[in-house]
Amino acid sequence: MKIVINGEAHEVAATTLAGLLEERGFAGRVATAVNEAFVPAALRGSQALRDGDRVEILAPMQGG
Amino acid sequence: MKRFYGTELPNPLMLGTAQYPSPAILEQAFRTSGAGVATVSLRREGAEGAGATFWKMIEDLGVRILPNTAGCHTVKEAVTTAHMAREVFGTRWIKLELIGHTDSLQPDVFQLVEAAKILTEDGFQVFPYTTEDLIVGERLLAAGCEVLMPWGAPIGSGRGLNNPYALRAMRAEFPDVPLVIDAGIGLPSHAAQAMELGYDAVLLNTAVARAGDPVAMARAMMGAIEAGRLARDADPIDARDMAEASTPVIGKAFLA
Numbered sequence: 085m086k087i088v089i090n091g092e093a094h095e096v097a098a099t100t101l102a103g104l105l106e107e108r109g110f111a112g113r114v115a116t117a118v119n120e121a122f123v124p125a126a127l128r129g130s131q132a133l134r135d136g137d138r139v140e141i142l143a144p145m146q147g148g
Numbered sequence: 149m150k151r152f153y154g155t156e157l158p159n160p161l162m163l164g165t166a167q168y169p170s171p172a173i174l175e176q177a178f179r180t181s182g183a184g185v186a187t188v189s190l191r192r193e194g195a196e197g198a199g200a201t202f203w204k205m206i207e208d209l210g211v212r213i214l215p216n217t218a219g220c221h222t223v224k225e226a227v228t229t230a231h232m233a234r235e236v237f238g239t240r241w242i243k244l245e246l247i248g249h250t251d252s253l254q255p256d257v258f259q260l261v262e263a264a265k266i267l268t269e270d271g272f273q274v275f276p277y278t279t280e281d282l283i284v285g286e287r288l289l290a291a292g293c294e295v296l297m298p299w300g301a302p303i304g305s306g307r308g309l310n311n312p313y314a315l316r317a318m319r320a321e322f323p324d325v326p327l328v329i330d331a332g333i334g335l336p337s338h339a340a341q342a343m344e345l346g347y348d349a350v351l352l353n354t355a356v357a358r359a360g361d362p363v364a365m366a367r368a369m370m371g372a373i374e375a376g377r378l379a380r381d382a383d384p385i386d387a388r389d390m391a392e393a394s395t396p397v398i399g400k401a402f403l404a
Contacts, residue, residue, distance in 0.1 A: 144189075
């Protein structure tokens with residue numbers, strides 16, 4: 085199915101958020117949101133993904 | 149020095165981590181100046197994992213982390229970002245920015261108060277980036293904030309303290325609240341002025357990161373902050389309109 089990851093559409097096999105992170109190789113310290121709602125790390129395994137979902141994967145960056 | 153949500157800081161310099169010419173210069177700016185707080189953000193992670201490299205360097209600095217909600221324009225966006233930041237950085241501290249105006253990056257204080265209330269109830273310790281408006285300050289305190297961070301001037305403008313009169317009034321109005329000048333600092337003299345007004349800390353980024361020599365400028369800022377704080381504690385004289393001779397008149401020879 086098609087999932088929008090950080091603004092870009094990708095064809096993915098994973099059916100959960102945790103699966104998606106693994107499939108796309110996000111191993112580091114990240115925070116996640118699905119359809120503009122925060123999903124805590126502990127809930128990624130039970131967060132099912134549906135076609136067209138928008139996933140944000142954020143990491144520490146420089147800031148002022 | 150006042151405590152920030154119960155935490156004592158080693159000194160009053162809070163330094164941003166953006167816009168440095170290189171990670172090595174950023175690291176040196178922190179180590180040379182001794183800044184005790186680093187502001188950071190959350191941004192989209194690429195497959196190359198840039199976030200991990202950055203985080204490792206910041207972690208090694210051993211400073212307090214103050215994540216921001218920079219670039220957020222709505223309460224929902226800011227609250228969600230804060231939750232994501234708390235998980236990633238493992239801190240309840242959040243520098244709450246709610247931008248209301250594109251050119252000046254002026255905070256939207258109405259949404260700021262609303263978001264501060266929600267986040268405080270969610271267990272966050274909010275550092276609100278606000279204006280020098282006293283009523284907004286009161287509302288933020290009523291919403292649960294225990295720190296206020298009024299702007300000196302628009303972010304990145306380097307104009308210094310645009311409204312010292314109002315900032316002095318804010319200091320007088322909230323004598324026991326930790327107050328931080330956040331944004332607008334361009335020169336060490338601006339930072340010194342903030343401390344002379346009795347502010348408890350200064351948060352700056354661009355003035356150091358975009359200087360020709362960021363490491364030297366970081367040191368200069370720390371020196372100025374220290375000087376301003378010492379001066380404040382030393383009870384400076386009041387300005388006068390007319391001259392007052394400092395050399396004694398008594399005993400002067402008659403030579404005219």
